[in-house]
Amino acid sequence: xxxxxxxxxxxxxxxxxxxxxxxxxxxxxxxxxxxxxxxxxxxxxxxxxxxxxxxxxxxxxxxxxxxxxxxxxxxxxxxxxxxxxxxxxxxxxxxxxxxxxxxxxxxxxxx
Amino acid sequence: xxxxxxxxxxxxxxxxxxxxxxxxxxxxxxxxxxxxxxxxxxxxxxxxxxxxxxxxxxxxxxxxxxxxxxxxxxxxxxxxxxxxxxxxxxxxxxxxxxxxxxxxxxxxxxxxxxxxx
Numbered sequence: 001x002x003x004x005x006x007x008x009x010x011x012x013x014x015x016x017x018x019x020x021x022x023x024x025x026x027x028x029x030x031x032x033x034x035x036x037x038x039x040x041x042x043x044x045x046x047x048x049x050x051x052x053x054x055x056x057x058x059x060x061x062x063x064x065x066x067x068x069x070x071x072x073x074x075x076x077x078x079x080x081x082x083x084x085x086x087x088x089x090x091x092x093x094x095x096x097x098x099x100x101x102x103x104x105x106x107x108x109x110x111x
Numbered sequence: 112x113x114x115x116x117x118x119x120x121x122x123x124x125x126x127x128x129x130x131x132x133x134x135x136x137x138x139x140x141x142x143x144x145x146x147x148x149x150x151x152x153x154x155x156x157x158x159x160x161x162x163x164x165x166x167x168x169x170x171x172x173x174x175x176x177x178x179x180x181x182x183x184x185x186x187x188x189x190x191x192x193x194x195x196x197x198x199x200x201x202x203x204x205x206x207x208x209x210x211x212x213x214x215x216x217x218x219x220x221x222x223x224x225x226x227x228x
Contacts, residue, residue, distance in 0.1 A: 033217075035219075040202070040222075040224070041221060041222065042117075042204060042219045042220055042221035042222045043155075043204065043206075043219040044219075045216065045217070045218070045219070048216065088154060088155070093157075098145040098147070098157040098160055098206070098217075099145075099155075099157065099206075099217060100157070101154045101155045101156075102154060103153075103154045104154050
C-alpha cells in the first residue's frame with residue numbers, strides 16, 4: 001500500500017512564525033487530507049484537497065497539491081502555542097477503503 | 112455534527128484476557144468504519160475495514176482471529192482483542208465514513224489506549 005512521507009519529521013519554531021510541512025505520496029489519488037493529533041489524543045481533520053485543486057485555504061492553513069510531483073504542503077501562518085501537535089497527511093486507498101497515513105511531522109511552537 | 116466516540120478511552124488488562132472496544136457514530140449513520148492502530152511516536156496503520164452487516168476486511172498482516180470486528184448496526188462497530196499480549200499494547204483509533212459533498216470524509220474517534228500487562 002502507498003504511504004505518505006512527511007518532512008521534516010520534527011519542526012520547532014517561535015510563536016508567530018510560519019510553519020511549513022511537506023508530504024509526498026506514491027500513487028495517483030483522488031484527494032489528500034491533513035490531520036492534526038495532539039499528544040495521545042484522536043485525530044482532527046484539518047483540510048481536504050481534491051486532485052483537481054492546486055491550493056486551498058482554511059483560516060490560517062494553506063494547503064497546496066502538486067499531482068505531477070505527488071506532493072503536498074501544509075502551511076500554518078502566524079503560529080500559536082496551541083498549534084503544537086503532530087500533523088499527518090493521508091490519502092485514501094480507494095473506494096470505501098481506509099486512509100494511508102504519512103509518518104507525520106511533530107511541530108513544536110515555542111512561546 | 113459528525114461525532115465519533117470510543118469506549119473505553121483507556122484500558123489495562125492482564126495478558127491472556129480479551130478486551131472489547133466500541134466505536135459509535137453519534138449523529139450520523141456509517142455504513143463503513145475503520146480501525147487503526149498507532150504505536151508510540153509512530154503513524155496510524157489501518158487494521159481493518161468494518162462494513163455493516165458483513166464481514167470485516169483485514170489488512171495484510173492483521174490476524175482476523177485475534178482482532179474480531181463486529182459492525183452490528185449503522186452506528187456501532189466493535190473491536191475485540193482476543194487473548195491480548197503485551198505486544199498488543201497500543202492506541203486504537205476508529206473512524207467512520209460520512210459522505211460530505213462529493214467525497215467521503217472520515218471522522219475519527221478519540222482513541223482507546225490499551226495496555227496489556
